[in-house]
Amino acid sequence: MDIVELFCDMVRIDSESGEEEEFIRYLSGLFERELEAQCMVDHYGNLIAKLPVKGFEPETEPLMLAAHADTVKPGKGIEPVVEDGVIRSKGETILGADDKAGIAEIFEAVRTAERHPPLEIVITRSEEIGLLGAKNLDYSLISAKRGFVLDSDKLEVVIIGGPSHFSIDVEIIGKAAHAGMEPEKGISAIKAAAMAIAGLPEGRIDEETTANVGIIRGGEIRNGVPERAVVQAECRSLSHEKAVRQAELMKRAFEEAAAKLGAKAQVRIELEYRASKIPEDSSVVALAKRAIAAAGLTPATKVITGGTDASIFNAHGIETAVLGVGVRAEHSKDEHIAVADMEKAVEIIRYLLENFTQVGAAPRSTSRSSGSRTPYIVPPGR
Numbered sequence: 001m002d003i004v005e006l007f008c009d010m011v012r013i014d015s016e017s018g019e020e021e022e023f024i025r026y027l028s029g030l031f032e033r034e035l036e037a038q039c040m041v042d043h044y045g046n047l048i049a050k051l052p053v054k055g056f057e058p059e060t061e062p063l064m065l066a067a068h069a070d071t072v073k074p075g076k077g078i079e080p081v082v083e084d085g086v087i088r089s090k091g092e093t094i095l096g097a098d099d100k101a102g103i104a105e106i107f108e109a110v111r112t113a114e115r116h117p118p119l120e121i122v123i124t125r126s127e128e129i130g131l132l133g134a135k136n137l138d139y140s141l142i143s144a145k146r147g148f149v150l151d152s153d154k155l156e157v158v159i160i161g162g163p164s165h166f167s168i169d170v171e172i173i174g175k176a177a178h179a180g181m182e183p184e185k186g187i188s189a190i191k192a193a194a195m196a197i198a199g200l201p202e203g204r205i206d207e208e209t210t211a212n213v214g215i216i217r218g219g220e221i222r223n224g225v226p227e228r229a230v231v232q233a234e235c236r237s238l239s240h241e242k243a244v245r246q247a248e249l250m251k252r253a254f255e256e257a258a259a260k261l262g263a264k265a266q267v268r269i270e271l272e273y274r275a276s277k278i279p280e281d282s283s284v285v286a287l288a289k290r291a292i293a294a295a296g297l298t299p300a301t302k303v304i305t306g307g308t309d310a311s312i313f314n315a316h317g318i319e320t321a322v323l324g325v326g327v328r329a330e331h332s333k334d335e336h337i338a339v340a341d342m343e344k345a346v347e348i349i350r351y352l353l354e355n356f357t358q359v360g361a362a363p364r365s366t367s368r369s370s371g372s373r374t375p376y377i378v379p380p381g382r
């Protein structure tokens, strides 16, 4: 089966976030059958497939390759169409190349590599709804200290960092009253929310920090002073400290506005993921750049403002860069991928596998966890 057929097979299996079980089972069977991998599904439903070293010294350090199993909506009943070397959906759904192209490319590269280090292929669940699979992964099953996530678009770009991201959930409780008969007895939760939002710095705060109020809901009836309003906001920054400051500022704004009117604000701040950046000259980045150059492209590095599973892996001490899979217009019904780009991605991954032993010394700490990481030690007898 060639990579196009394999990819089309994969996207025909529905796996919207939260409903990945059947697809994970399919992959487990595929990896066991075709790669002779040892497959495990952790308590959260993530798949971990392990392959022994091939063609290198037995004590070669392991490498993690990761991608995610879930797709965004609408992702049910996908019918792939191949036309003029480009794969699209029929138009009613997304295609699911985000991230099944990544999975198919990893599979094909591993299958055809002449040599590779011990491999830990990690297929996470529910990446699209908050990196949940990576956050809940059983890390005791992973020994790799370096890895690559295949989950970006452009093949020539190596993503080396991302922001800290806080979600901010606000509930304002005022006091209900009849708006016509006795409005003076009421406290408007909507007004408190409005005052807070009007006074908030929002949008682009500085070149590495953003903030947004995305959802506001409040009130029940036209003729009632609204007792309750709910606000969902977020902020992110490449600087963790700035993200913390912005989140706290937003929290205070709601608390103060509510207090001014005699209402109460309950504000919950949650860290979705923490800013991480791997050094520009780290071994995984250097190897990725060489692989991209060997495929005839000009490599570039980039820091992004969104989260990927790599944010979580880096926080767990696995130095991880994100590579492109060739997808375009992901998260839309226009999502598509060129067959030639899938083949080139396979070439790049195969290069990583076949040249991994040249990466040099164990990774240094990422900026996030300097000093707190256990150094990589080659396990005896591997």
Ligand SMILES: [Zn+2]
Pocket: 068, 098, 099, 127, 151
């Ligand atoms: Zn993705």
